[in-house]
Amino acid sequence: MLTLNIIGAGRLGKTLARLAQDSGRYRIGAVLCRSLPAAQQACAFIGGGEPCDSLQALPAANLTLLAVPDGAIANVAAELAASGRLAAGSVAFHASGVGEASLLAPLAAAGVHCASLHPAFSFAEPARAVQGFAGTRCALEGDAAAFPALQDFAGAIGAVPFALAPGGKAAYHAALSIASNYLVTLHDLAARVAAQAGMADEVAAAVLGGLMRQTLENTLALGPQAALTGPIARGDAGTVARHRAVLAAQDDALYCALGLATARLAAGRLDAAAQAALGQVLLPGPSAE
Template identity: 90%
Template sequence: MLTLNIIGAGRLGKTLAKLAQRSGQYRIGAVVCRSLPAAQQACAFIGAGQPCASVQALPAANLTLLAVPDGAIASVAAELAASGTLAAGSVAFHASGVGEAALLAPLAAAGVHCASLHPAFSFAEPARAAQGFAGTRCALEGDAAAFPVLRDFAHAIGGVPFDLAPGGKAAYHAALSIASNYLVTLHDLAARVAAQAGMADEVAAAVLGGLMRQTLENTLALGPQAALTGPIARGDAGTVARHRAVLLTADDALYCALGRATATLAADRLDAVTQTMLAQALQPVLRAE
């Protein structure tokens, strides 16, 4: 049975440790928090572990997870390297979405196999997260020597691991942010414009929600180009102009930016004249409210 140390038992750290403990394939070693009471509470949730308030007291382990905030990963790695508590040949990994394994460079210099494992999952509440984690995709990046151990770890906690290209971490995280955050922004934009039409909030939520769900299913099943519908896909510059006439300046700027990207996506089905008309219809114009 492999031993897992946890440094930083916040929502993610506690959840992954709980899942590892539950798998029966890992023994939880040290659980390090800023204070001993916090570490004790984390161990109580995990159901195992030795509460610690310092990395100096870490026992030997096969894997060490640095589940600290992104801004603290490099400094904690340096502290661990200086203490000499991680053995050469063991695996250290962090779970930052955008940070690369290079944040653990001081440990790599000491012979530790360093990588990052990022679960594409929201850890809002540990107990709930532990119940719903199964099937979560987990991105691996860093020292390839750490990958077999981390793939096994991901599978044991219910995840589905996949490898990122070297240097691909920032693009990976940007893709997740676009897919998640910007979808919410689009919903907000659509809801504001729906309010201009006099739609009650509950009606707008039902209409927009149903359409967004259907569209998401279509684009995932068919691909973006095949799933695209609407006035821009048809080359209907007149409808685009009517839309823009009712939009506030800030919303119009968003509409035009998204419209130009949509026109590019639809270019294969539009002739040159239609593409030109759409481009003209989507030119941003400064105007008073």
């Protein structure tokens, strides 16, 4: 059975450790937190591991997860390398969404195989996360020599691993942020505009939610170009102008930015005149109605 050490048992660290423990394929070695009581509480949730509050207490392990905040990864890696607690040939990895395996460079210099494994998952509450984690995609990046062990680890905890291109971590995280965060921003924009139409909150939630879910399913199944509908896809500059006329300045600026991007997406189905009309009506500034 392989041994896994956990450094930083927050929501992600506790969840992955519990999943590894429950898989029956890993023994949790040390669970290191800033305080011993926190480490003890984490071990109770995980169902295994030895609580500790010092890097010097780390036992030997096949894998070591640095589940500390992003800003602390490099410093912890340097301290860990200086401690000499990780053997050459073992695997160390972190779970930052945007940080690369290079944050673990001091360990790599000591012969440790270093990588990052980022689950595309929201760890809001460990108990819920454990129940819903199966099938989660995990991005791998770093030393290819670490990949077999981390692919096995991902499979054991119910995840589906995939490799990123070298240097692709920032673009990967930007894509996730756009897909997740900006969808929320779009919902907020649509809800504000719906309120202008006199729609009650519960009615707007039902109408907008149903349409957003249907559109998301369409674009995932058909691709963005085929799934695109609406006035911009039809080249209907008049309707776009009427939309702009009722929007507050801040919302109008966002509508225009998104509209221009949508017009580029729809360009293949519009003639030159329609494209020009849309480009004109979507110019930032006063509505062209």
